[in-house]
Amino acid sequence: MKNIKIKIPATVANIVCGFDILGMAINEPYDEMEIRLSETPDIIIRHTDEFRLPEEAAKNVAGIVLIKIQEHLNLKNGFEVIIHKHIKPGSGLGSSAASAAGAAFAANILLGNLLSKEELVYFAMFGEELASGVKHADNIAPCIYGGITLVKSSDPVDIISLNTPDVYVVAVHPQVEVKTSDARQILRKNIELKDAIIQWGNIAGLVAGIEKNDLPLIGRSLNDVIVEPVRSILIPEFDTIKRKSLEFGALGGGISGSGPSIFMLTANKGTAQEIAEMMKSVYDDIGIDSLVYVSDINSTGVIITEQNH
Ligand code: HSE
Numbered sequence: 001m002k003n004i005k006i007k008i009p010a011t012v013a014n015i016v017c018g019f020d021i022l023g024m025a026i027n028e029p030y031d032e033m034e035i036r037l038s039e040t041p042d043i044i045i046r047h048t049d050e051f052r053l054p055e056e057a058a059k060n061v062a063g064i065v066l067i068k069i070q071e072h073l074n075l076k077n078g079f080e081v082i083i084h085k086h087i088k089p090g091s092g093l094g095s096s097a098a099s100a101a102g103a104a105f106a107a108n109i110l111l112g113n114l115l116s117k118e119e120l121v122y123f124a125m126f127g128e129e130l131a132s133g134v135k136h137a138d139n140i141a142p143c144i145y146g147g148i149t150l151v152k153s154s155d156p157v158d159i160i161s162l163n164t165p166d167v168y169v170v171a172v173h174p175q176v177e178v179k180t181s182d183a184r185q186i187l188r189k190n191i192e193l194k195d196a197i198i199q200w201g202n203i204a205g206l207v208a209g210i211e212k213n214d215l216p217l218i219g220r221s222l223n224d225v226i227v228e229p230v231r232s233i234l235i236p237e238f239d240t241i242k243r244k245s246l247e248f249g250a251l252g253g254g255i256s257g258s259g260p261s262i263f264m265l266t267a268n269k270g271t272a273q274e275i276a277e278m279m280k281s282v283y284d285d286i287g288i289d290s291l292v293y294v295s296d297i298n299s300t301g302v303i304i305t306e307q308n309h
Contacts, residue, residue: 002110003036003080005306008102009298010087011094012169013138013257015148016222017202023094023138024148025298026169031098032084032305033062035106042078043067049085061096061127062103068126069107073114079107088291090177092257097139100127105144105302118157120144125154132180132258139257146301148210164297165213168272171256171263172241172279175289178234183258186234191226198225215251215267222252222265235260237282244282248275269294 009025038044043057043066057063066079081103087095104124108115115123121144125135141149141159148165152158191199202221209217232238232255245253245264249271253264262279266272276292283290 002309003034004106004109004304004308005032005034006102006106006302007032007305008098008105008302009143009146010293011097011139011142011257012171012263013094013097013136014224014227014255015206016228016252016254017199017206017224018138018150019224019227020136020138020154021151022148022203022206023142023151024169025142025146025301026171026293026295027298028293028295029086029093031087031095031102033099033102033106034082034084035103035110036080037110038078038080040078041070041076043070044078044080045083046081047083047085049083051085051089053085053089059130061099061131064130065100065103065123065127066107068123069104069115072123073111075111079110088173090179091173092178092255092259092261093171093173094139094143094257096128096131096180097124097143100124100131101140101143102302103127109304109307117144118159121154121157121159132184134184142301144301146299147297150207162207163211163213164299165210165215165218167215167218167251167265167267167297168269169263169265169293169295169297170250170272170275170279171261171293171295172276172283173261173291173293174236174283175291176236176260178258178260180258183231183234186230187227188230195225198223218265219251222254224254228254231255231259235262236288237286238262240282241279244278245275248278250275
């Protein structure tokens with residue numbers, strides 16, 4: 001039977017002010033997945049990494065997506081999946097979205113492109129629901145579409161692909177775990193109108209800056225008065241990293257997804273590399289291991305790297 005191998009990008013959700021609606025795909029890190037269409041209806045998941053994620057299909061982020069697609073299409077076939085996970089779970093870099101989006105994308109290729117991109121997002125959101133308790137598409141959408149995406153609506157799925165501005169992305173992942181479900185629990189349920197007005201201005205400014213490739217406008221719109229003040233307390237040295245990054249010339253940045261990773265946008269690669277070194281040394285100084293990534297925006301989303309019939 002047919003099998004393919006795919007490469008799935010990490011994603012930075014929210015892009016600071018666009019909680020649950022904005023996201024971008026980046027080239028580093030990425031997951032790989034091998035997936036085979038099988039004659040029997042079983043869905044078999046295996047990981048080659050050390051993260052000890054559940055492999056029972058109904059409890060696995062990729063598995064639940066495949067179950068939903070199988071049910072929807074009344075399939076007699078099943079899938080055998082091998083996941084090579086490099087995006088650490090709980091990093092805030094879209095690890096669960098990579099598994100969910102990868103499974104939806106690969107299944108669709110193996111089945112002859114029966115589903116639209118919006119349907120892939122719809123099915124992949126079941127994986128996010130399993131991982132975090134909530135269906136959100138801000139990691140899934142850029143993972144599938146590539147580039148920067150706006151989730152105009154997740155029910156019904158309405159995704160807008162935005163322009164890719166000329167920026168670099170630097171991200172640091174301090175090795176402390178922040179579960180998305182916990183990071184959502186602590187958020188305020190109500191916001192004041194005056195805060196909403198500031199946030200709307202920033203989101204609109206950010207989208208306009210992205211569309212016009214206006215880097216100063218992007219920089220001054222990367223400001224979040226609703227989520228960051230609450231969540232940043234979960235991230236060691238968040239304020240130091242942000243202040244120093246701006247001093248080093250970052251356009252702006254903040255928490256990647258639900259954290260603990262922190263990302264910054266820069267106008268050139270050299271600045272991004274200097275910030276990466278600074279970020280690492282801040283964590284070295286307090287004895288916290290960290291991983292740093294310097295990347296540009298990934299414009300393709302998930303891609304096929306091998307295909308066999
Ligand atoms: N928008 C989601 C959140 C992304 O911030 O909770 C989770 O990766």
